[in-house]
Amino acid sequence: MPAQFKDLVLDATDHHALADWWCAAMSYRRKDELSPPEDGWVRPVEWPVPIVDPEGAGPLIWIAPVQETKTLKNRMHLDVFGDRDELVALGATVVRRRDDEIEWDVLADPEGNEFCVFAPR
Template identity: 40%
Template sequence: MSVARFKDLCVDVSCPSAMVAFWGRVLGLTSPADNPNVLVGEVPEKTIWMCQVPEPRTVKQRVHLDVQTGSIDGLVREGATVQSPATEEQHWTVMEDPEGGEFCGFVRDTVPAYRLMELVVDSADPEAQARWWAGVVGGDVGSRPGQPYYWLENVPGLPFPYWVFVPVPEAKTVKNRIHWDVTAPALQPVLDAGATLLRPKDDEIGWHVCADPEGNEFCVFLS
């Protein structure tokens, strides 16, 4: 039985206005007039907060977004840069957003209005990560024979189809620039599942900052 529910996404950025404009166009989201640093969709779970931070991106992001698009040229016109073109073996284009953050573009004949396809997390042990998060937020663990990656699908509240965990050799060294928030009736069951409390809710923040077993930061809002 899950102990939390997916809430939304947060992206660390240097210039919120530029990144709101870029990601709004790329993902098919809008920014409300009374809160220009957030993107919203027709359900609350599609919310993406653009959080201004002083530190720039310095290493490859361990969390990135995969998006659906009608053309790679269209993403370039929006302000993205091609890092690695698609090939016969790799059916996606690795790109960078205006601040250098990696994301992948998947060309589709038909593109939905909301174009976020999946959240991808670099992992030392993708299977363990997928099963841990399934225990926290629910959903089904998927895999393909002979393939090293695992994913979650049918996660309650998840506004995109897949949450993917892929193997990488390098260890996590800095705070992730993309993280997710969850809601939970209580914090302790999340900690009992194996999360680490990094910063408790206090007078400055209204949520608990935690980390999963591989150190990926996420925030817990008590419901």
């Protein structure tokens, strides 16, 4: 086996704010909140922020700090089940609404990372 899936990573110029946004959008939590290190160690603020599904169903997502802003379309993106209007109220922007050609909405998070939103199951 050449590779096995591990985690997802999103780049962000404000990785803490984007981690908080995705936590609110997907009911995720910062990993360190759910399982703090026993020795009192604190993750340095400049390090990537791991966020997790507290139910354990979704993948671990790292929000990694980068200096450059997003300028081009993502070559890889997230697909989520959710409510477009609720995500927009949290700060997402609509890139393309579902229509006769596509059965999902394309949104962008506050840093411009596109993701597709499918109607809730």
